[in-house]
Amino acid sequence: MARVVFDHVSKHFGAVRAVDDVSFDIEDGEFICLLGPSGCGKTTTLRLMAGLEQPTSGRIAVDDRDVTFAKPKERDVGMVFQDYALFPHMTIAENIAYPLKVRGAPAKDRAARTADVAQSLGIDHLLERRPGQISGGQQQRTSVARAVVHKPKVFLFDEPLSNLDAKLRVEARSFLKHLQVELGVTALYVTHDQAEAMALADRIAVMEGGRVVQMGPPLEVYRKPATTFVANFLGNPPMNLVPVKLRLDGGRARLQAAGLDVAVDPGRASRFRDGADLTLGVRPEHLRLVPDAGEATFTGSVYTVEPLGPETLITCTVDGQLVTARLFGDEPPELGDTAHFRIDEHHLELFDDAGVRVER
Amino acid sequence: MPERRTILPLRTGLLFLAPAAIFVVAFIVLPFFWVAVVSFTNRSLTGPGALHPHFVGLTNYLQLFAPRTFLQPGQFGSSLLITGQFVLFSALIGQAVLGLVLAWLFYRRESWVKQTVQTLAIVAWIIPDVVVAFAWSAFLDYGQGTLNHILTGLGLPRVDWLLGVPMLSIILFNTWRGTAFSMLLFSSALGSIPPSHLETADVTGANAWQKLRDIILPLIRTHIVTDLILITLWTFNTFTPFLITGGGPAFRTEVVSILTYRIAFKYFNFGSGSAIGMIMMLINLAFALVYLSLLRRREATR
Ligand SMILES: Nc1ncnc2c1ncn2[C@@H]1O[C@H](COP(=O)(O)OP(=O)(O)O)[C@@H](O)[C@H]1O
């Protein structure tokens, strides 16, 4: 259990700014997900926390103790690597007990603690096997067991589920969440999978090009994405982003594009000039199918229809732009139909020409 | 089972094989049998054995192992002991340990020091024997040698390397000569360990010694076995010390390969020399069998 502080931390590899002026606080017992595309600096951030890399500048503290240049072993963290890094020549029991052995715990305590952890992770029947003789999911649990066995202050995970198949991944996800709540330990978790981050995190930090572009609870990040990048990264399918022109006329404001026309509260657009280029953002589940053009915000022709069971995804082309709607229950239109959609204004997000969200 | 497909008809294949096979038979297989036969005769270049060699049974072997002379200087037993020391100190301790230490020191580091040391080690390994031996003679010479000049420069007394401590000299020489092989082998072995394994150890708090003992050595065990066997065989059979000390002074550096040479080609006592050759061959065979069984055992535990 610990508080973690990143204070203007940067890590450069030559000309590459892998981590660029990152600051955040992690509260005691909080589960933080670092989310972003490949190469955005997630792993490097994690390694800075573990002490496997040293920052180019900035400060890292755990429980008010400065650990910026402390060795990994002085930080009391447990880490699960993407490849699990199980030692192939040791049994599962020896793997799990290794951190205890290194710390010189007596053999009896080691065995007891190993059995304990293995049982709570459901791998106690595998203790005598070797890593090569167990499944991917079991290897992942073994790796987690080894990371928690010495009760570290902070857990670090680097895409621990990415080597599992889809079904196992969902299972392992709930299991990790449960474990973290049970142990109440502070966790920093790296993933490029937005669903995983949404499901696990108390707060998500979205990274882009070495920077944290937004940090907040999953639903806040989902509902109020700080930039078009975040809007596009979260959600499956992601938020629809449509370039529009702002029309101000006599105290009223409208957003217009070919096939699209929607009124917005003039207050939201007050800092822009008439004719400004903005981006309209709307989540697929906030597009309502309406029967006729009269109430519609926009009209498009149906490009694909994907029935997924509880919902159906409809993708339309609107003047060459693809816009996806998620429909529940409605009788879906068919391929090639003309479909009319309505967007309620309170579901509509605006981004300025730099892609930054416009506050309401 | 998939049908075996051949590129060439068997006869054509054998034809291609023939030149190599002829050379192997002419220069390895036939001499081997010839040596085996000769080792039971009193064949020599001079004296009665030269004209009418005849079979003497086990006499040559019994002479080698005669308890009264076995351990006297210049005899087989003493030579075996010298060879044992030579292998132990120059190959197992010198080359293997030094090679591992160098590989470990330079593991995942890029610097000009690494480049320089590696290049020097490889140069020491690849230049021809005779050149190397000449250089070392010059290096170790009592009066004019580079090493003694360095020692005097540092205010230390001169050492008579070739006459005073000849064993130490050839051990240093052979260590220097062969370390590159072990270093390269261990470097590539270390390179095959996933970095996350060692980083896991770092995070769990293992110190350098624990990492070496618990993770690195077990993971590169098969490389170590291979290395030890190969350098043991090479060092056991090497003849190069002859070029530096000639086996002397007073047989003190006469390893078995030099003994064989002296008996067979200086005293021209082919029978006795062949007997030593046969025993060396058996010892080599024993090493090879141990090696193969270690490798097999590894596969079984996989
Ligand atoms: N040891 C390194 N040397 C040089 N560049 C590196 C090193 N580690 C990471 N990088 C670079 O830093 C950037 C961020 O990498 P990383 O943190 O691994 O991204 P992520 O985990 O988000 O995929 C990448 O451009 C990567 O190429």
Ligand SMILES: [Mg+2]
């Ligand atoms: Mg990564």
